[in-house]
Every structure is written in structure tokens, then in C-alpha cells.
Amino acid sequence: MSRKTILVCGTALWVLAQGAAWGEEAVKVPQVDVIGITPVPGLGIDRDRMPANVQSLGGEVLDRGKGATVSDLLERRLGSVSLSDTGGNAFQPSLSFRGFNASHLMGEPQGLAVYQNGMRVNESFGDLVNWEMVPSFAVNRADILPGANPVFGLNALGGAMVMDMKTGFSYAGTEVMAAGGSFGRRKAMAQHGARVGNVGFYGGVGHSGEDGWRQRSPSLVTQAFGDLEYRGERGSGGLSVGFGDSKLTGNGPSPVELLHNSRSAVFTSPDQSLNRQISVSGRGNLEISDSLSLQGSAYFRHVSHRTLNGDSGSFGPCQNVAPATQLCSDPGEGDEAALTDINGNAILASAGGTGMLNRTETATTSLGASLQASLDRPVWGLGNTLVLGLSEDEGRTRYHSESEVGSLLADRSVGGGGAILGTSTYWTELRSLNRTVGVYFSDSLSLTDRLTLTLSGRYNAAQVVLADRFGTELNGDHMFERVNPAAGLAYQVMPELTAFAGYGEANRAPTAAELSCANPAKPCRFPNAFLSDPPLKQVVSRSVEMGLRGRAQAADGSWSHSWSLAGFGTQNQDDIIFVASGQGTGTGYFRNAGRTLRVGFEAADQGRIGPVGWFVNYALVRATFDNDVTLHSPENPGANADGDILVRSGSPMAGIPMHSLKLGGSYEISDEWQVEMDAAFYSSRRLRGDDSGLGRRLGGYEVVNAETEYKLAGFASAFLRVDNLLDRRYESFGLYGEAASVFPTFSDNQFRTPGAPRSFWAGLRAKF
Template sequence: MHHSFRVTALTAAVFAAFSAHATEETDPAAVVVIATRQPSRISSLTTDVTLIDRTAIEEAGPNATLGDLLTRVPGIELSRQGSRGSPEGVFIRGANTGHTLVLIDGFRASSATLGQTAIESLPLSQIERIEVLRGAASALYGSEAIGGVIRITTRPSADSPRLDVSLGAGSRGAQEASLAHAGHFGQFDYALRLSDSHSRGVSAITNQSSSAFNADKDGFWRRTMALHVNWRPSEKTEIGAQWFETDGMNRFDADGFPPFGPPASSDWQTRHKITNYAAHAKTQLVDNWSSELRVGRSEDNSVSTPSFTLGQANDSFKTRQDQFVWQNDINLPLGKALVAIETLREEIASTNIYTGTQRTTDSLVLGWNGSAGAHSWQVAARHDDNSQFGGKTTQTLGYGFRFAPAWRISANTGTSFKAPTFNDLYFPNTPFVGVGNPALQPETGRSQELALHYEEGSTQASLTAFRNTIRNLIQWEESPPGSFFYTPRNVGQARITGWTAATSTRLAGWTLGGHLTVQDPKDTDTGEYLIRRAKKFATLSLGQDTGRWSWGGEIQGSGPRYDAPDFFTKKNTKKMGGYGVVNLHGEYQFDHGWSVFSRVDNLFDKRYELATSSTTNYASLGTTVFAGVRFVLK
């Protein structure tokens, strides 16, 4: 194991065993929605949840990506093919990137052709808080929630500063500007937020032996706009609407295999736009019954230029998801019940001609959670009726017991699934590429976890053991062998076992935290480790807030990982080494709302990789520096 990772892992383990205080991000009294779909205190939950608040988001810096921030959460690893702005994927407890459901203000915002959300397109300047649920959650949320769920809440209109302006610049031409204004009059409140960022970046591919190598800089730009409007005619009723849009372009390196496609010297780029429209109305019908109606549309539009297809100008993929949710929360003599009805209609359009372009899923969700004395519980069941593959029912069951004032244990078990993507099902018959398979069935998962928690005052620490078995994994296989023609089938199986120790501490103005994950993520068919996933990874953080000054940093470490299995034997042959990086951040508050901030990532210029292929090594950033100024008018 890499020496720098040994140090990080050992220190995090020591913190996990002996820490005594908690930070705000993991405060057991904090309230989250993700675990039950109803507001619940973290200390009352049986599931494994992390809350990232606005303070932690600001400490990450506006130059950071959502993927960068999520790697500081227990149990999460990152994959990225190049510098910031390149496609990102996260692995929660070793599950595939497509096994994480991402919600933006409660709605799906993903590509139905790829089956995952472009998290690299979501700027931190627009995010108020992030809730992360580890473990199977299809019983609450449906498809994709095999490894976990990430719930992103954009910055609201209520309780926001009247004016929030930020400007910053840094290494490799990085620049970020954001402007936000919020206000209220009478029963109405509103917020408008704008942001713009760009960077020259670095060349996405580092090895000249790759046929896709191009020494140009592969940078990105991104512009984001959001509008929130709410009306509260009474204490029991709220009606609101919101619009969120992020539009950006990322350059990358590729090889179109001339004369069949463009050469590697082409200006390869992808324009990506994500748009969310939503409206909601919630009211308390009677003292023990509240109801909320939410409707929304999300769009994911990706256009890559030039096209990999001869004679075509670009490759375009557009997903539109219309979503309807009616949720009812009912206070019972013991606990609280959840009854929800949902409809999801997915539709795609592309420069490729798919044999199927739309499907509908109707869902019923039932839940019951609560506590009585030393006991707590979470129960949920969901049935999804999908127009493509039929019905799917999932369940989850959790129990917690507080056996001493500061100590509790919890256990959870649940089932989960992921519906096949439109690429899996309906990809057009393409020579030397392949064709989709409409007969595919969903991937399925079953997970168990057992956790020990310690909480007293501002204290929190936990040790969680987990096991996730995933079956019917969809794999594209060459058929017949040697044809370079691939068809997807339900043939794969994976089993991921492991444990995570997490803790944080606050003492005399100092904040410390750490987490360590040890896992065994294996393909049970081949016996090989799942690609891009380490057996061990950890983070250790330290910070101090003295009033005007706040500063801190973290050490992040990962053990070795594998990528790009051998084409014929399926054995892991390409190894990515372990690494450890050190990041620093600081801020100084002036009078009258002004402040300056700075951040240094990868302080010691460590060279490492987050992704490779059989012939290509993708770049990661070396040392980066970013600094700026912020003005906030309360």
C-alpha cells in the first residue's frame, strides 16, 4: 500500500476509535429528509446518513466540483476522466456509478440513455445542502437506489441573504463569479441566482502512445441560473415554483479512427445542459395529516462535436422526465406513516434512431417510521409498474436500540433494483458496435448493514459493517466472439462487503474528523475486484474558527485500484497506484459583510489517476490554487 495512504488510514482509524465530539455536518440533532422522505433527526434513524451543510460546501471552494466534495463523505469514491469539468461518477460502498440515484430538489435529473446524473455539471454555488444515504433505498425511491441516494437541495428563497456576491480566480485560468438576490414582500418570497465559471484545464490524456492523445488544453465553461418563488397564504399552506438550469461545455480527447471518423487532433467537445422545472403545493389537511403535491420536468441534453458517426455533424442525446408525486404524511399513535403515489414518464431523442423512445413508471410507496423509548424503526415497501419490464416490488426494514444514553445499535436490510437504460434496451443496430436487448430485466440488489453509534452532547462516532449482493448485472458481451459486435445480457454478479468507521470532533475551537472504509468489492463471476474501487480509502480533516479567521484542511488517501480488465481473459491487468493528497482552505471576515477566501488542493503536487483505459492514462490536476472575495448583505 502507498505510504501516504497508510498514514491517512491509520490516523482516521485512531479518530474512529477515540473521538469525542461532533461537527455540525454530522450533528445527531440535525434534521434530514432522505432516510424516510419525512423530516427526521439523524439520531433517530436506523440508516447510514451524512449531511453536508452550506458551511462545508463553502469550505470546499467554488472551484471544486460536486464529485470533489462527495469524496470527503464516508464510503464514497470518485471516477473522473481528466480535469474538472470532465465526466464524473461516484461509487457508494463499491456499487457501480449507475447504482446511485441523484435527486435535485426531490426530482430525478439524469440521462435515461446512460443511466446516471452528470454531477460534474452541478455547481456548488447553487447548492444549499446535500444529504447522502448509503445502502439500498429502492423501497423509498425506486430504480437506481442500489448503492445509495444523493439528495441535493438548491439554495432556497426563504432565510437567504438579500445579496450574495462572490468573485474568484485561480490556477490554469480558473475563474468563478456568482450573484444571488433574495427578498420577500407580504406572503411571498423569491430568490434569483446566477453563476459563471470556466477554466483552461489540462490535457485530458497524458500518455503520447494513446491514439487519442492531443496536447491541447481540455478546459470547460459553465453558466447556471435558478429562480425560486414561494407563497405562504397561511401557516399550514405553501405554494411554490422553481426553475434551475446549468449549461456548459467540456473539451476532451478522443480518436474517431480515421477514415471512419474524425482524427484525434479534432476539437472534441460536449455541450451539456440540465434543466429542472418544478411546482409544489403542501398543506396540513388536519392536525395529524399533511399532504404535498409536486410536479416537475427535468431535461438532460448532451451534444458532442464532432460526431463519431461518419457523415454526421454531432452526436445528440436528450432525456425528458416528467414526474408527479403526491405524498401524505400521517401522524399515528405510534410513529408516522407515509403514503405516496408517483408517476414518471421518460422520453428520449437522439441523432441515433432508437427502436424505443419512451416508457412510464407508476409507483405506490408505503412507509412507517418512529421511535418508542429505547426502540426505533423504519419500514418501507414500494411497487413500481414499468411499461417496459412490468412490476417490481422492493422493501426495507430497519431497527435501532439505544442500550445506554450515549450508545445505540442499528440493523437494516433492504432490496433494490436498477431499470435497464435506453442504451441497454434499444440502442440501434450499429456495425462494429452492437445493438440493444429489449428482453433485459432490471439489475437487483439486496443489502444488509449493522452499525454501532456513539452520541453524547456534541459527540458522534460510528462503525458500520455492510454487505451488498447485486445480481442480473447488465454486461455488454461480444457475440459472436471476434465480431466486435456487442449485445447486453443479464449475466453479471457482484458482492461488496466491508466496514466504515466515521467520526468528528469539536474541542476548544478546533474541529477534527475522519473516516476510513475497508471493503472487498468483487465480481463473483470472475473473482476480480470491481474496477476503479479501492480496498481501503480514508479522509482526515482539521479546522479552526476564531471568529474572523477560519481555516482548515484535509488529507485524502486511497489504496490501489484496477481499471480496464483484459479484453479476452477479463482479468485485472492495469493497476492504478494508491495516493494521498493534502488540501487547505481559509477565510477572513471583514466588517460590513466582506470576506476573502482561498483554497489550495493537492498541496504537494501528487500525481495520481482516477481513471484509465487499456491504452489511455487520464490526467488529474496537480497543485491548484484558488482565491476570491465575497460580499453578503443579510
């Protein structure tokens, strides 16, 4: 961080302190439903003063999830959230909110900033989010703050998700749970929270596994989280430790003709992902005076990620450039080339060639710290809350990829031949450094008792340094800077009704992974290798939003009701997308695609009357290209002779359903017995590689789930859940690829990931 930045922020903090000393007694804003307004935990604002349609998962919903992932619960409850089964593994979905993604998969257009107790969860190497590393049992509350949100830093193009984790002050008691179900599924979880005087402790551990309903698709996930917190009269502080370990098999999309024969069939295997994470984060809050307070947070996070992917190969005995005993790429064609191993030796044809085993190893160490000051005192006699802060995040990544020549076996698994391919096309050694500095402010001014004006802004400076350890093609040093503003109004028409409107801007700097794979002449066998380093422009988003919300409840708590209506629009400038190259399924490069536009409407209603509860959430999200653009999609049957498709302005983007509806209800039959049902309906969506709409879409579908829980004793209960009760056949993700390399008789280039069939869960849990 520069001396100039430190001087400016230090001066501003001094001014805040002087304002607290000069001001009169602070005017505290009533906080009923408090929403975190910055990445640093410990500071929030009343939901009624927020100029946006904030959507939340509270403790009651998370508690009833019984170990379900946070991403699953978000999809079940929130209308603008949809999941795509991009990798074919339920633990690692791609989450879309208002058409912006938070995904584990490189190649997805990322656009949500995700925080856990002030720790940035987006991986610095590719802005990825590994959802299976989030311990859902330890989440106390999850809020999605929509729209381009500058305060939350880079990648908050479509909004920010803030997860508040449990502490000994928010959770008390002991709970254990064990469950099993279809396809070898099993879960176990234990958690305990307690408070002794000014000290609170929380600890939890969970384990999940399954054999998988598709062929050769077992998975294991282990999570642990602990928190120690102290709360005094003038301050508080806490320390959290997290651990996650997963071994996942995601066999991805399969050709539609193969799925027609068997829904559980996989194209090629293995397709394994091994993740491990350890994190330590600290937070503190100090009340200097009745009106001035300081909040701070810091974190350390180390994530290792290994993959093993079996793919079909197009190698064979040389015909022109070398003896037939040697192995060549594109044998018999004009660009035939003899293959060599990592030591420069010729590879013999006996090593195989019909298959490849691709391996990657990614290790990222992230550090970050934030400091902010909050001043709550009148300005010109008007209530005002001012926040000023600065942050720095740094991530260092070691990336390695290699490819082994193999043979495609009868069951379409790949056996290795022992020869590791050489040259930078198949072997990558990359180091990257991501450093981001931000200075931000947020000010909420009560113009009247009912009208609140919120102004905010942030300066972002992001540096991305790439060091090629195998050659020189990947070397690069990139710098991205921007100032993003935001403004909004919230008007409390009456105690039960609030109107709001807002505007905001945010930016996302290209990640190291994107900058290393941006040359169409040298596409990547994504995500297994990076081959070039031309520049990409940063993405800038501008969003508007307006709406109404209301809530009411009986004084005796016998009923409660809340609802919201919101319209929104966000335009991305220089959006970054992944384009297929046609040189194998999953091969391509990143590019700026000009403007994209996401506009829509949300309507939500939820409540409870006595033993009956309900929720209804509808969303219309129209995500389109906002200019004409030509994209390469050679496997698309509508592509021209060069393999290009013309995408017109207004054409819907792939993978995002326009309409989605979530609804559910619960009924307490007695004090011991409760039943619930929920359903999700989605309209059709386009396949990746078909943004021009030339091919068949993924059809719309609905999924209905049912659950019941019965108390066996004062502290124990049994539950049963049925997912996909109607056993619908559906697909949430698809793309264009080449199936003929494995199945010469297949003529359809569509690949799809099948949705899981009907499955059952049954378990016991006890609370003490």
C-alpha cells in the first residue's frame, strides 16, 4: 500500500475522531433486521434503510436444511438464484444470481463477491468459489446484497454475498445428526456452542459422502469450523478457524445420444477434483466513544486444488514427418507433428494416443486485512452514519499442469501410457501474484424520519503479475484501477411499507487464469493448461434498481408476513467470456465480448399463520448481449465454414433461465410432527456455445421435494426427505462438443449434464 493512501486514510480517520469529540451525543439508528453493509463484520444497518432488495437466509431456514449446502438452500428459497450442474457433482454447482455467477469452474463468467466473516472466499487465481468448502452447518445468516456494489471490492458486478458465521453468543447447546440415503449417501454432523461470561465458543464438524447415481462418481467432503469470541463493554474480538477437505468426482456432460441409452452414463473418466482448505480469520470492534468505533479484520487462507481428467485423444502413428513407430498429433494431416516427452525424447506409438490424462495442481495462499471507522452522529441536525475504510488482499498461486498420453478403454476410462507430453502446449509451470488495494466509504443520511440517502464509493487498484517457469510466453505485469460510485434512497411510506431506488458501479479485473488463456491462436485445454498472455480489459458494471417491500406481524407473534417487489438492470462493459476453440471439448480461450445486459423483475412473499408457513419467490431475468459479436463455436451445427456464429444484440446468454419460480409450505400437524414441501420451476435455457440460438435449448423443468420430521423425545427427532419427488428427467447445463471421436456413429454434438433422479434421505438428530 502506498504512503499516499495511508496518509489520506489516516487523515480521514483523524477527522472522524475529531468529529466524535466535537459532536453532541450520538443519534443511534434503530436496528431491527440488521444487514452487514461492508466486508468487515461487526457493522450493520437496518434493512428498511437499504436502497436494494436484500435477500436473506436466516437461522431458521439454515437450521431446517439439515446439512444441505448453502448453494442448495439459496436455490430452493430465492427466485433469482439458479444452479447449473456444470461439472456433474452436487457438491460443486455453479450458482447464478440475476445472471451473475459464483462458480468453482474456470470458464464461467464470474460476477459475485462472496465473504465469510470478512474473509474473501473468491479464489484470487480465477475468482472461483468452491461451495463445498463452506460449512453450511456453521452459517448463522447469509445475505445477498444485489446490484453493482462498490463497497465490496472487485467482482461485485451483480452483488455480494455475506455469510455471518455462528459464535458462542449466537448459538447455544449441542446438536448431532446422522443421515443416509439413496446412492450410498451419508451425512454426519456435530456442533456445540456455549457462552461463559464475556467469552463465547462455537465448534462444528461435518462429513458427507456418496457413491453417486452416475457411473464411477463417488465423492467425500469433510468440514470443520471453530470460533472463539470475547465481548466487553467497549469492544469485542473473535478468532475463527476453518478446514475443508474434498475428493469429488464430477463426470460432467455426456452426449445426448449416450444419455438416451442410459441417464447414468459418463462420456470419459476419470474426472476427479481434490480440494483442501485451511483458514484463520480474526475480527475486532472497538468503541472509542459513543459515536465513533473502529472495526478490523484479517485472514490467512491456503487452498490446494488437484484435478485428474481423462479425455479422448487424437494422436496416432506418424505418417509423414517421422517413422510410424513414433506418435504424432493430427497424423496424416497438413499440421502433423511428432510428439516428444518432457525430456525431449520421441514418444512411441505404443504409448497409446486415443486418450489423455490431464493433471493440474494449484496452490494458493491468500492474505487480507481491512480497517474501517464508523461515525454515528448528526450532520446539520440530521441522523448520519459514515463509514470509511481501507483494505488490502494478496494471493500467491503456484500452478502446474501436465498431460500423459493414454488409451481409451472399453468402458471409456483412460489408462495412462507413462509418457508425459513436453512443450508449453502440454506442460505449464506458472506463478502468479494478485494484489488488490481498496479505499471505500459509505454514508447513510436520514434526510427525514422516513427518507434515507445512502452514498458510497470505492477506489480499487489491482495488480496481476505472471511468471512463466517453463518458458516466457506467460510472463506479464498488469495493473487495473477504477473509482466506483453508488447512491440510493429508501423511503418508509409507513411503518409496514418501504420504497427504494439505487444506482451503483463495480469492476472486475481479469484474473491470472483469464490473462493466461486469452489468445485464440493458442487455445487452452481448459482448465488444464495456459498458453498465452495478451491483455484483457477489466469488466465495468453499472446497475439500477427500484422497488417496494413490506412486513408486518402480530403483537403476540401468532402471525407474520413480508413481501417485496423489485425491478433491476445491470450493464457490463467489456464482459469477459470463455469461447470454445473446437480443438477438443473444453478447449478455448477468454475474450472481451463488449456489452452484456441483465434486466429483470423479482416478487417475493412469505409468512406464517399459526402452524402454517409459506414462501413464494418469482424472478424474471433476461440476460442478453448488448451489441453484435462474432463468437467461435465450431461444433455448433449452425456455424459458418470458419466455425463462427453471429450473435445479435438482444440475443439471450447461455445457461440462464428467463423465468424461475420457487414456492413451498410447511404445516405443524402437532407439536411433535411437521411436514414441508417445496418446488422449483425453471424455463428453458440455451447451451453454452449457442448464444445465437441456432440449436435446441435445454427444456424447462420442475423439481418437487417433500420432507417430514417427527420428535421422538424432548431432544431427539427423525426426519425423511424425498428429492425430485416426481422423478422428473431434466438437464440444467449443456454445451457443444465432439462425440464422434469416441462414438463414430453419433451425429449430435450436444452434450448435457443429467439431473439427479428421485432420491431419499432419512436420519436422526438430537439437540441438547
